[in-house]
Amino acid sequence: MTENTVEEIVVEEKTNMEGVKNLLEKVGLIQKKYDDIAEITGEKFNIFSLLNLTSNEVRTHSAFIGELLNIKGSHGLKDIPLRLFIQMLENKFIHIENRDEESEKMIDSERFKIDTNAAKTTIEKHIGKLNDEKTEGGRIDIIVEDSGKKALIIENKIYAGEQENQLIRYYNYDKKSPILFLTLRGSEPKSAKRLVKNEDYFNISYKEDITKWLGDCIKEATDKPMLREVLKQYVYLIKKLTGQTINKVMSSEIQDTIFKNFSAAEQIVKDFENAKNKIRNNVRESVIRKLKSKLGLTFDINIHNKVQEKNSGIWLRFKTPKTDSIIFGIEPFSGNGNERNRLFYGVLDLQGKNKDVFIENGFSNTEKGWWRERKSFESLENLYVDFDNIQFLEFLGKNKENQEKIAESISSQLIKYINSKSELIVKICNEIEKKE
Numbered sequence: 001m002t003e004n005t006v007e008e009i010v011v012e013e014k015t016n017m018e019g020v021k022n023l024l025e026k027v028g029l030i031q032k033k034y035d036d037i038a039e040i041t042g043e044k045f046n047i048f049s050l051l052n053l054t055s056n057e058v059r060t061h062s063a064f065i066g067e068l069l070n071i072k073g074s075h076g077l078k079d080i081p082l083r084l085f086i087q088m089l090e091n092k093f094i095h096i097e098n099r100d101e102e103s104e105k106m107i108d109s110e111r112f113k114i115d116t117n118a119a120k121t122t123i124e125k126h127i128g129k130l131n132d133e134k135t136e137g138g139r140i141d142i143i144v145e146d147s148g149k150k151a152l153i154i155e156n157k158i159y160a161g162e163q164e165n166q167l168i169r170y171y172n173y174d175k176k177s178p179i180l181f182l183t184l185r186g187s188e189p190k191s192a193k194r195l196v197k198n199e200d201y202f203n204i205s206y207k208e209d210i211t212k213w214l215g216d217c218i219k220e221a222t223d224k225p226m227l228r229e230v231l232k233q234y235v236y237l238i239k240k241l242t243g244q245t246i247n248k249v250m251s252s253e254i255q256d257t258i259f260k261n262f263s264a265a266e267q268i269v270k271d272f273e274n275a276k277n278k279i280r281n282n283v284r285e286s287v288i289r290k291l292k293s294k295l296g297l298t299f300d301i302n303i304h305n306k307v308q309e310k311n312s313g314i315w316l317r318f319k320t321p322k323t324d325s326i327i328f329g330i331e332p333f334s335g336n337g338n339e340r341n342r343l344f345y346g347v348l349d350l351q352g353k354n355k356d357v358f359i360e361n362g363f364s365n366t367e368k369g370w371w372r373e374r375k376s377f378e379s380l381e382n383l384y385v386d387f388d389n390i391q392f393l394e395f396l397g398k399n400k401e402n403q404e405k406i407a408e409s410i411s412s413q414l415i416k417y418i419n420s421k422s423e424l425i426v427k428i429c430n431e432i433e434k435k436e
Contacts, residue, residue, distance in 0.1 A: 034250040070121040079116040115146040151177040207242040286407035335388025346374040
């Protein structure tokens with residue numbers, strides 16, 4: 001390699017660095033401009049975010065939607081929101097011009113009709129004790145029933161996974177009423193099994209259907225300013241959860257800037273992923289060090305999966321009794337796993353066959369899979385511990401002190417949990433060993 005070539009490489013790398021720096025500065029200026037606009041207009045203020053209620057299915061979303069559908073609700077609109085909700089369903093599934101291409105059969109025009117003047121709305125309705133097959137019993141998220149026993153059954157999913165045979169249980173409770181499977185973007189249910197789409201159950205989304213319905217409700221609340229503003233705040237929350245809050249003009253301006261700086265943009269994308277993984281790995285390594293200093297004599301403590309992989313975590317195995325199947329764990333440091341991608345901790349049964357022993361010893365998680373108990377970590381600085389969340393990663397990226405702060409919080413919560421459960425887990429391990 002000649003000296004001339006080396007100089008050319010140095011110049012090229014310097015040029016690339018300058019391009020990356022210039023692009024970041026330009027995008028930063030664009031974002032600041034629109035952040036200032038959002039601050040002036042009050043767009044950033046959201047009561048649901050301030051109260052940490054953005055994704056709580058029961059306390060926030062089922063409660064809010066259920067109250068609107070309640071003809072005796074505090075909104076004072078009587079049955080108007082319920083009638084608008086039914087109208088939204090009819091427009092989506094019955095009116096021919098709006099129907100999904102998958103719907104080959106004509107849907108009964110009376111499918112969603114209920115007597116709105118005599119309707120009763122219930123949140124978390126108990127429909128009996130779960131049977132062994134989990135095909136009967138449980139709770140319905142939202143149900144609207146009239147005096148003639150016609151009903152609308154709503155299964156509300158934000159981030160939580162479906163329970164085993166969940167839609168089958170609702171169908172067995174009331175085979176005549178439609179089940180509305182409500183998710184952020186209209187996802188397909190996994191628990192439908194033999195049920196027929198657009199006959200037994202119907203997919204609806206927050207992103208399109210609930211947003212449209214709320215828009216209609218806002219129009220009816222013109223003379224109720226407080227209600228109108230709360231509805232607008234809730235619409236904004238939905239848009240935030242479904243990735244629709246970025247100002248379209250700002251987005252277009254950023255795209256135009258990227259068009260002129262493609263190479264720099266590509267480099268930023270690569271380094272952005274590396275930067276996120278570096279933060280995740282730093283925190284995980286710090287947690288491991290803290291755990292080993294307090295629990296190293298009792299447990300073998302190891303990483304599980306690379307930090308960028310799904311369900312990446314930390315596993316803690318007892319040294320005595322020596323067991324490879326019953327362990328304590330934390331996941332996902334990648335921000336890609338269970339529990340809405342937030343970091344959680346608990347007890348794993350890696351054989352997946354000792355559920356009965358755990359139930360006999362007071363554990364209530366009878367779902368399929370390895371986890372016999374899962375607990376969410378407490379939020380820090382009003383942020384959920386979620387390694388996929390940009391705001392959380394930004395907080396950690398500001399300085400090493402923030403990374404140490406979260407590592408200390410994670411390790412101390414886990415140590416407290418382990419100290420409270422160790423004796424019981426040792427007992428369970430011994431019972432399993434005797435059975436074998």
